[in-house]
Amino acid sequence: MLRACQLSKAFGGLSVLQDVSIDFHPGEVHALMGENGAGKSTLMKMLAGVYAPDGGSVAWRGQPVRFRTPNDALSQGIAMVHQELMPIPDLSVGENLLLGMEPTNAFGWVDQAALHTQASAWLQQLDTDLDTRRPMRSLSVAQMQVVEIAKALARQADVLLMDEPTAALSDHEVTALFKAITTLRQRGVAVVYTTHKMDEVFRLADRISVLRDGRLVCTQAALEFSADSLIAHMVGRELAQIFPPVTTTPGETVLAVEQLTREPAYRNISFTLRRGEVLGLAGLMGAGRTEVVSALYGLQPAASGTIRLRGQTLELRSPIDGLAAGLAMVTEDRKGSGIVPAMSVQHNLTLAALRQFCRGAVIDATAESSTTHKATGDFAIKASGPGQAINQLSGGNQQKVLLARALLTAPAVLILDEPTRGIDIGAKAEIYALIGRLSAQGTAVLLVSSELPEILSLTHRILVLRQGELSAELAPRQTNQEEILRHAMPR
Ligand SMILES: Nc1ncnc2c1ncn2[C@@H]1O[C@H](COP(=O)(O)OP(=O)(O)OP(=O)(O)O)[C@@H](O)[C@H]1O
Ligand SMILES: [Mg+2]
Numbered sequence: 001m002l003r004a005c006q007l008s009k010a011f012g013g014l015s016v017l018q019d020v021s022i023d024f025h026p027g028e029v030h031a032l033m034g035e036n037g038a039g040k041s042t043l044m045k046m047l048a049g050v051y052a053p054d055g056g057s058v059a060w061r062g063q064p065v066r067f068r069t070p071n072d073a074l075s076q077g078i079a080m081v082h083q084e085l086m087p088i089p090d091l092s093v094g095e096n097l098l099l100g101m102e103p104t105n106a107f108g109w110v111d112q113a114a115l116h117t118q119a120s121a122w123l124q125q126l127d128t129d130l131d132t133r134r135p136m137r138s139l140s141v142a143q144m145q146v147v148e149i150a151k152a153l154a155r156q157a158d159v160l161l162m163d164e165p166t167a168a169l170s171d172h173e174v175t176a177l178f179k180a181i182t183t184l185r186q187r188g189v190a191v192v193y194t195t196h197k198m199d200e201v202f203r204l205a206d207r208i209s210v211l212r213d214g215r216l217v218c219t220q221a222a223l224e225f226s227a228d229s230l231i232a233h234m235v236g237r238e239l240a241q242i243f244p245p246v247t248t249t250p251g252e253t254v255l256a257v258e259q260l261t262r263e264p265a266y267r268n269i270s271f272t273l274r275r276g277e278v279l280g281l282a283g284l285m286g287a288g289r290t291e292v293v294s295a296l297y298g299l300q301p302a303a304s305g306t307i308r309l310r311g312q313t314l315e316l317r318s319p320i321d322g323l324a325a326g327l328a329m330v331t332e333d334r335k336g337s338g339i340v341p342a343m344s345v346q347h348n349l350t351l352a353a354l355r356q357f358c359r360g361a362v363i364d365a366t367a368e369s370s371t372t373h374k375a376t377g378d379f380a381i382k383a384s385g386p387g388q389a390i391n392q393l394s395g396g397n398q399q400k401v402l403l404a405r406a407l408l409t410a411p412a413v414l415i416l417d418e419p420t421r422g423i424d425i426g427a428k429a430e431i432y433a434l435i436g437r438l439s440a441q442g443t444a445v446l447l448v449s450s451e452l453p454e455i456l457s458l459t460h461r462i463l464v465l466r467q468g469e470l471s472a473e474l475a476p477r478q479t480n481q482e483e484i485l486r487h488a489m490p491r
Contacts, residue, residue, distance in 0.1 A: 001024070001025065001026055001060070001061055001062075001158070001159075001190065002023075002024040002047065002058070002059070002060055002078070002159050002190055003021075003022070003023050003024070003058070003059040003060075004020055004021055004022045004023075004024075004043065004046070004047065004056070004058060005021055005056050005057050005058070005059055005064075006019050006020070006021050006055065006056035006057075007019070007020045007021070007043065007046055007053045007055070007056040007057070007058070008020075008053065008054050008055035008056055009039075009042050009046060009051060009053060009054050009055075010054055011392065012384065014384050015214060016037075016039050016042050016214050017039040017042050017043055017046075017211075017214045018214050018215050019055075019056070019215065019216075020039070020043060020056075020211070020214075020215070020216045021056075021216065022209050022216065022219055024159065024190045024192055025190060026158070026188045026189065026190050027185055027186070027187075027188045027189070027190070028185065028190060028191070028206045028207060029181060029185055029191045029193055029204050029205050029206050029207075030190070030191065030192050030193065030205065030206065030207050030208075030209065031193045031194065031195070031201045031204065031205035031207070031208045031209070031222070032044070032192060032193070032194045032208075032209050032211060033194070033195075033201060033208055033209070033210050033211070033230065033233075033234055034210055034211035034212055034217075034234055034424070035212065035234055035235060035396075035424040035425075035426055035427070036382065036394045036395065036396025036397050036400075036422075036423060036424045036427055037382040037393075037394040037396070037397055038211040038212055038213065038214065038234075038394075038424075039211050039213075039214040040163070040194045040211055041083055041163050041194070041394065041395070043211070044080060044161045044163055044192060044194070045080075046058065047073075047078065047080075047159075047161060047192070048067070048070055048073050048078055048079075048080035048161050049067025049068065049069055049070045049071075049072050049073035049074075049078070050070050050080070052066070052068075060076060060078070071100075074155060074157070077157045077158035077159060078157055078158070078159040078161070079152045079155040079157035079159070079160055079161065080152070080160075080161040080162075080163065081148050081149055081151075081152045081160070081161065081162045081163060081165050082148070082163055083163035083164045083167070083194075083395050083422070084395065085141070085144050085145060085148055087136045087139075087144055087147065087148070088136060089135070089136050089137035090135065090136070090137065091135070091136055092132060092133050092134060092135055092136065093119065093123075093130055093131070093132045093133070093134050093135075093136055093139070093147055094115050094116045094118075094119035094120075094132035094133065095115070096136050096147055096151065097119045097122060097123070097132070097147055097150055097151045097154060098115055098118060098119055098151075098154060099151070101154065101155075102115055103115055103118060115132075116132045116133060118154075119132040119150075119154075120132050122150040122151075122153055122154045123146070123147070123150050125150070125153060125176075125180050126146055126149060126150055126153075126173065126176045126177060126180060127172070127173065127175075127176035127179075128143075128146050128150075128173065128176070130143060130146065130147070140168075140285070140286070140290070141168045142168040142169055142170065142173070142285045142286075144168075145165065145166075145167070145168045145169060146169070146173055148165075149162070149165050149177060149180075153180060153184075157189070158188075158189060158190065159189065159190045159191075159192065160184060160189055160190070160191050160192070161192045162191065162192065162193050162194070163194050164194055164195055164196065164395070164422055165177060165193070165195075166195060166197065166200060167195075167196075167421050167422050168285075168418075168421065169285070170284050170285035170286075170450060171284075171450075171485075172284065172285075173285070174200070178203065178204060181193075181204065185206075193205065196396070196420075196422060196423060196424050196425065196428070197451070198227055198230070198231070198425065201222065201230070202222060202225075202227070205222040206221065206222060207219060207220065207221055207222060208220060208221075208222050208225060208230065210230070210233040210234055212233070212234065212235075212236055217233050217234075218233060231425055234424070234425065234426070235424075235425065235426045241429070242425070242428070242429050242432065243432055243453075243457035243458060244432060244433050244436040245436075246278070246436070246439075246457075246458065246459070246460060246476075247436075247440070248276045248277075248436075248439045248440050248460075249276070250274035250275060250276050250277035250444075250460055251274055251275035251276050251277075251442065252274060252275055253272045253273070253274050253275075254273055254274060254275050254309065254310060254412055254413060254444045255272065255273040255296075255307070255308070255309055255413050255444060255446075256272045256273075256306075256307075256308040257269060257270055257271050257272070257273075257296070257305070257306070257307050257308075258270045258305055258306045258307075258308075259304065259305040259306070260292065260295055260302045260304075260305035260306075260307070261302060261303055261304045261305050262291065262295065262300075262301075262302045262303045262304075263303065264468070265288045265291040265292075265468055266288035266291055266292050266465070266468035266469070267468055267469060268469065268470075269292055269305070269465075269469075269470060270470075271463055271470070271473075273413065273444045273446060274444060275442050275444055276439050276440065276441075276442050276443070276444065277439070277444050277445070277460045277461070278435060278439050278445045278447055278458055278459045278460050279444075279445070279446050279447065279459060279460065279461050279462075279463065280447050280448075280449065280455035280456075280458070280459035280461065280462040280463065280476070281293070281446060281447065281448045281449075281462075281463050281465060282449070282450075282452065282455050282462055282463070282464050282465070282484050282488060283464060283465035283466060283488050284466075284488050284489070284490070285450070287465045287466055287467060287468065287488065288465055288467070288468040289417070289448045289465050290417055290448070291468075292465065293329070293415050293417055293446065293448055295307075295316075296316075296322070296327065296329075296415060296446070297316065297319055297322035297323075297327045297328075297329040297415055298316030298317060298318050298319050298320070298321045298322035298327075299318070299319050299322075299329075301316055301317060309325055309326060309327065309412065309413065310412070312325075323352055323409055323411075326411050326412035326413060327411060327412070327413045327415065328352070328406040328407070328409050328411035328413070328414050328415070329406060329414075329415040329416075329417070330399075330402050330403050330406045330414075330415070330416050330417065330419050331402070331417055338398075338402050339390050339391070339398055339401070339402065340390070341389070341390060341391040342389060342391070343389070343390060344386060344387045344388060344389060344390065345372070345376070345381070345383045345385075345386050345387070345388050345389075345390050345393065345401055346368065346369065346372040346386035346387065348390045348401055348402075348405065349371075349372055349375055349376075349401055349404055349405050349408070350368050350371060350372065350405070350408065351405060352405050352406070352408065352409050353371075353405070353408035353409045356371075356408070357371070369386060371408065372386045373386070375404040375408070376404075378404070379400040379401075379403065379404045379430070380400070380427065380430065381393075381397050381400045381401060381404070382394065382397050383397065395422045396422050396423045396424055396427055399419070399420075399421065399422055399423055400423070400427060403416075403419060403431065403434075407438075411443065412443065412444065413443070413444045413445075413446065414438065414443055414444070414445050414446070415445075415446045415448075416435075416445065416446065416447050416448065416449075417448045418448060418449055418450065419431060419447070419449070420449070420451065420454065432454075432457075432458060435447070435458055436458070447459060452481045452484055452485075453481075455476070455484070456476050456479070456480070456481070456484075457476070459476050460476070461473065461474075461475065461476070462474040462475075462476055462479065462484065464484055464487040464488050465488070466487060466488055466489070466490065466491070467490050467491075471487045471488070472484075472487035474487075
């Protein structure tokens with residue numbers, strides 16, 4: 001019923017999608033898979049009326065259509081959940097969710113009571129009981145993502161395009177979302193889905209289309225792929241090893257955290273981190289992981305407790321203090337606190353380490369550009385050049401820029417909060433290898449991740465956070481996902 005016919009798209013003369021034809025059927029979950037920059041989001045945006053195709057066409061219910069705006073597509077029954085969230089921060093959760101379809105009373109005013117009842121009902125379909133009167137700006141990334149999905153559900157569309165909907169969700173919400181998607185599929189909705197989480201695809205998809213470098217590699221029933229063959233189609237080669245073995249032996253204590261507390265988010269957090277050690281921090285969404293690490297690098301200081309780096313007590317009032325002390329951080333929310341959207345790849349990259357390029361009062365442009373060149377090579381960052389605005393990069397490539405930026409400062413402690421969120425399998429393997437190299441060079445790494453295989457395979461030690469308190473310390477080679485979850489579940 002929805003058909004992409006030989007779709008092509010170029011940006012600034014650079015072709016990003018060529019001649020892609022795919023049929024999307026009602027009652028089917030169709031996964032679009034491919035590496036960062038393969039063109040998945042671009043394809044979806046053409047189907048949803050965000051971009052006009054340069055070549056080819058979109059056919060809908062047998063007729064060629066030209067959606068001029070996303071609203072155009074929406075009014076015909078095609079809704080999209082975007083990869084980069086775009087909520088309206090000043091409106092409430094309920095108002096965001098039902099934007100443009102608010103219930104009205106007899107006088108034509110928005111019926112606030114009905115609005116919040118309806119909005120809550122949609123959220124409940126996702127097993128979430130978020131207060132719909134809260135301002136959108138007060139939500140975590142994960143909560144915003146849930147609202148965004150509920151918003152699409154509320155449109156009751158015939159086609160639902162979901163671009164990495166689970167990137168920031170916890171297992172509990174993923175389960176609820178999958179249940180909702182299964183119901184939609186039964187109702188005959190066509191779901192188009194992208195993700196970088198390999199296990200999700202096989203749980204959910206009926207058919208899979210693989211894109212590589214803007215071209216369609218193949219479309220097949222999900223059952224015809226194995227995990228290995230899917231990866232091989234995506235990256236165009238066999239990936240020998242995803243997780244490198246942990247070989248480094250940690251050295252002396254670098255970071256000592258004692259009794260860190262900021263109610264109601266977390267309390268009495270004490271742990272040490274050693275030279276060359278990779279320490280995993282696991283926990284469910286809302287357990288306080290992001291809040292604890294925000295205190296560690298100075299974004300949101302703790303109310304009490306101490307942080308000592310190589311024996312020196314730190315007074316961190318801002319991330320600049322953290323950086324100066326030798327603590328670098330890659331944030332979970334790359335849009336809110338990570339990238340500077342209007343600036344170039346180069347400027348985003350060298351931002352934190354700009355001091356290295358200062359010669360007196362001037363910036364050594366040659367050094368800056370050769371550093372950029374090296375970093376884009378090392379991290380395989382896909383951009384048209386150092387001057388390209390970072391918000392034009394695919395999601396995963398933006399994340400690689402942030403990682404490269406953190407490492408330019410040569411930190412003693414590197415804090416990674418969901419570092420592989422939205423990153424493709426090939427790039428994940430690169431980042432895992434990088435964590436291994438950093439650890440071998442003596443960098444202490446604190447790894448916050450919701451992907452338990454990551455935590456289990458890469459770390460020396462695992463801490464579990466439950467409702468703002470440390471609930472367990474586990475040895476990765478002697479534990480498993482179930483045990484971690486048991487310690488993470490609220491009581
Ligand atoms: N507005 C834009 N202007 C210029 N280039 C763009 C724009 N949008 C996307 N691109 C480029 O098009 C290519 C495909 O990007 P797209 O976002 O579709 O990739 P993707 O497959 O969704 O990747 P990811 O998995 O990282 O989200 C990338 O190289 C990207 O830099
Ligand atoms: Mg994308």
